[in-house]
Amino acid sequence: MKISNTAKTLIINVILYTIIVCSLYFFTATTLNNIDFKIPILFGIIYGGLFSVVKVFLLESSINKALTYGPKGAEGYMRVTFMTRYFLTGIVLFISATNNNIDLFGTVVGLVSLQMSAYVMKVPIFNYYK
DSSP: OOOOHHHHHHHHHHHHHHHHHHHHHHHHHHHHTTTOOOOOHHHHHHHHHHHHHHHHHHHHHHHHTTTTTHHHHHHHHHHHHHHHHHHHHHHHHHHHHHHTSSOHHHHHHTTHHHHHHHTOOOOOOOOGOO
């Protein structure tokens, strides 16, 4: 499967965002005495970031496949894949909420990495492929 430059940029930005947020949390929690450092928050951020990368691949493949359909077929297909991605996000959040080793708040922060990556793509230093 060929990945577009936009998807590559999104994936790189999601990984960078996840690393930056994990580093900020780690250094803030270890340098300040009043913040209790918790490993499950880091696991949640990484878990959400990894799923954000998976969502980029799912979005890329669904867009490529929808381009082969007609206008009505593409609309229906994109609607189904949109709901599938939301359902999978719900499963990820449910797993995070029921698992003691993964923090729900960290997972939400990791899941937001996809949106943050899309926002910063307009900044020239974060857009690697032009």
